[in-house]
Amino acid sequence: MKAVFKRFNQVSKSLPVPIYQQIKETIEQGISEGHWEAGEKLPSEHELVDALGVSRMTINRALSELTQKGAIKRVQGVGSFVGEPTRHASLIELQDIALEISRRGRQHRSEVLSLRQTVASIEASMQLEVATGSKVFFFRAVHFQDELPVQLETRYVNPEMMPEFIQQDFKQQTTTAYLLRQFKPDEMEHRVKALMPDPQTRKHLLMSENQPCLNLTRRTWKRGQVVTYVTLTYPGDRYGLGARYATGEYQLRQSESAFKK
């Protein structure tokens, strides 16, 4: 019991990070590092109140938001439990593909095809919401899972928001990992389409003929400005996207679903 709580003793009230956010991060980290198994019972709200010395509303907010994301499940009258891990690339969360792959116990490697400054095409300038012809950074790489290509990443970056982007070594870390460390986006937009790959894409992803691609484009904002616009292309037969979560919108008034251990 004590060991479980020890992980929570890091909560600090003086940091600029909200307490509920610290609690969320602690729990998510504990789950992703395997300190809790799926289905395992978490400390109750009351126990966390005592252990952390914060009010129950704060605990409750942290746990509620984790529930909405599907990271944990809560059953009234019983307790809070760790959720099932997802086995797909996340549809709704911004995740580092290297982490995703390694969490599945596979090997990740990426091959940088291009990293340069260029002049914004009409499409790129519209997506980045900058003037056509202004300078933008362009990046392209292929990501491998166990030496099999699973994602082609084509990215534009607004240099005004991320001037150092072009000097990074993206063989050592993914663009997503770098960008997430540099800033926390306040808004995201996702689009998903199915399309046939052009010959170049097909070659990069080592796809057989007549196979479609799953095409995810994402834009992320900071302070009202687009920071980056990325297109992630997956071989349709090799990779899916998914999400599982409690419904925030159509939430239960009463009884929650029984949790199956």
Place this chain on the structure above:
Amino acid sequence: MKAVFKRFNQVSKSLPVPIYQQIKETIEQGISEGHWEAGEKLPSEHELVDALGVSRMTINRALSELTQKGAIKRVQGVGSFVGEPTRHASLIELQDIALEISRRGRQHRSEVLSLRQTVASIEASMQLEVATGSKVFFFRAVHFQDELPVQLETRYVNPEMMPEFIQQDFKQQTTTAYLLRQFKPDEMEHRVKALMPDPQTRKHLLMSENQPCLNLTRRTWKRGQVVTYVTLTYPGDRYGLGARYATGEYQLRQSESAFKK
């Protein structure tokens, strides 16, 4: 000003529906019925406290959850504003396609291909988490937007959860509309893939050769049991899925993004 608040006077403390949920629904309804334009300023939290006679934490919860969904935007020191409407089928929300299409100002029509009781195949029984060979309901329909097919719906329903499903007339209402009125799911799972249509699917969706499909499967739970398992197949070139939202996870500590009117 008074007209704006009038819409809020319906909040009741005796209903079994939480107050924050009533406020959310009132605001979403106001937006979807066009009482507020995109970008328009909503009443401040303090004003809503006075108008509704509930505590600020309750108002705040309603507005925070709407922010996470991207329905509204909030800027510290400025106010809360109505968000932009989405132009794609939602990736993360369970929405009635008939509503989605009519909100875009298009005409919806659906053609029921099949509605019958059948014996669960291995795949269907796994997805519904029932015994192989048990009875399940099967439904298939094509949805049209302005007389162009945009979605093929293939659905299995657990008869124990929804015994009346098979008696409904789904020419009058969509399955989604019916199911949403019958129950509010407590959990959902989404999967997205890209694949080539089989000849039958291609025919139903009137697709040209060599065009891929976007394939969304969704399972919804109630009290720990799968209620329905549905596969929605879209013509890759005619329909996309998308979402735009504030990041709950990578939320800002401080200053929010400037809101562009």
Place this chain on the structure above:
DNA sequence: AAGTGGTCTAGACCACGGT
């Protein structure tokens, strides 16, 4: 300085599940 939203507290009452 005034108004806004972001967060937090220390209580409270309730519905639910397991005993």
Place this chain on the structure above:
DNA sequence: CCGTGGTCTAGACCACTTG
């Protein structure tokens, strides 16, 4: 019955934006 989570209150302090 008791412990659980779900909701709510009436305050509070703070950071931020605008005038």
